[in-house]
Amino acid sequence: MTETSVTTTDGTESDATASSIETTTGESTERTKAEWREYSFYGKRVLSVEDLNVWYGDDHALQDISIDIPEKSVTALIGPSGCGKSTFLRCLNRMNDRIDAARIEGAVEFNGEDIYADGTNLVELRKRIGMVFQHPNPFPKSIRENVAYGPRKHGDIERGLVPKLLGRDEKDKEDELVEQCLRDAALWDEVADRLDDNALGISGGQQQRLCIARCLAVDPEVILMDEPASALDPIATAKIEDLIEDLAEEYTVVIVTHNMQQAARISDQTAVFLTGGELVEYGDTDQVFEDPRSQRVEDYITGKFG
Numbered sequence: 001m002t003e004t005s006v007t008t009t010d011g012t013e014s015d016a017t018a019s020s021i022e023t024t025t026g027e028s029t030e031r032t033k034a035e036w037r038e039y040s041f042y043g044k045r046v047l048s049v050e051d052l053n054v055w056y057g058d059d060h061a062l063q064d065i066s067i068d069i070p071e072k073s074v075t076a077l078i079g080p081s082g083c084g085k086s087t088f089l090r091c092l093n094r095m096n097d098r099i100d101a102a103r104i105e106g107a108v109e110f111n112g113e114d115i116y117a118d119g120t121n122l123v124e125l126r127k128r129i130g131m132v133f134q135h136p137n138p139f140p141k142s143i144r145e146n147v148a149y150g151p152r153k154h155g156d157i158e159r160g161l162v163p164k165l166l167g168r169d170e171k172d173k174e175d176e177l178v179e180q181c182l183r184d185a186a187l188w189d190e191v192a193d194r195l196d197d198n199a200l201g202i203s204g205g206q207q208q209r210l211c212i213a214r215c216l217a218v219d220p221e222v223i224l225m226d227e228p229a230s231a232l233d234p235i236a237t238a239k240i241e242d243l244i245e246d247l248a249e250e251y252t253v254v255i256v257t258h259n260m261q262q263a264a265r266i267s268d269q270t271a272v273f274l275t276g277g278e279l280v281e282y283g284d285t286d287q288v289f290e291d292p293r294s295q296r297v298e299d300y301i302t303g304k305f306g
């Protein structure tokens with residue numbers, strides 16, 4: 001462990017502890033925690049994770065993860081099966097709270113607020129940090145009702161969210177909210193004439209974009225995606241990838257993917273987790289793929305293991 005004082009790009013001095021983590025193989029990850037911090041100052045930090053550890057019973061699933069995630073960008077989480085990618089993602093909006101065996105230590109800040117603080121409103125948190133799952137899971141309701149479900153449930157229409165999202169001062173415009181969210185999810189043109197059809201009747205790729213529209217309808221700032229295209233065919237996957245790149249203009253996207261080409265195509269920064277729940281490398285996606293600092297990451301990316 002070495003102490004480093006880092007001057008960040010916003011000019012502030014940070015006393016970050018540079019932990020050049022000794023791994024179980026004795027290898028030292030070359031990019032230090034302080035460098036990762038500095039790196040992420042290229043954008044405003046939306047999520048800041050400090051010394052995060054997760055156990056499922058005795059299984060230590062994530063080890064000392066520290067990472068900052070910048071706003072309005074795509075952060076890809078990659079690594080072999082079982083290395084803790086989904087566990088990490090679920091920590092970012094406290095979905096792991098639903099797993100009895102999970103024990104979490106460390107801090108996760110969202111816009112500077114500790115999301116694990118006592119009294120955190122989890123409903124509000126999960127609206128601000130939404131989640132899209134591997135398998136599309138629309139409700140067995142109409143397309144319209146799927147999108148309107150969240151705003152109706154949370155009373156946002158009465159509270160004026162719709163005018164905020166639409167950028168003008170009109171109330172009770174649920175239909176316009178539905179249209180806007182479907183447009184933002186690149187689905188409107190395909191479903192405009194069948195909004196009252198059951199959502200289970202559209203294709204898997206359309207269902208996944210509907211789930212994204214449903215997520216957008218409650219005005220999130222961050223969208224967590226857990227392998228959102230892995231159950232889809234190549235054409236549907238390409239549409240989701242295009243959509244993710246568009247969404248990153250407005251939202252902060254964090255995506256778990258098994259598909260390294262996908263991570264390389266759509267993400268701005270990539271975090272590589274390896275077996276044992278270690279974060280081994282985090283940086284600019286081009287650098288991670290073209291010039292990884294860790295030999296183990298290079299071996300993983302070039303298919304030598306994993």
Ligand SMILES: Nc1ncnc2c1ncn2[C@@H]1O[C@H](COP(=O)(O)OP(=O)(O)OP(=O)(O)O)[C@@H](O)[C@H]1O
Pocket residue numbers: 056059061079080081082083084085086087088099101
């Ligand atoms: N609900 C759970 N209960 C107990 N152990 C779990 C649970 N979820 C995950 N684990 C364990 O935690 C470790 C990390 O799992 P996780 O699903 O986060 O990894 P992953 O990298 O997302 O894997 P995959 O790519 O296969 O989805 C694994 O050893 C897994 O068995």
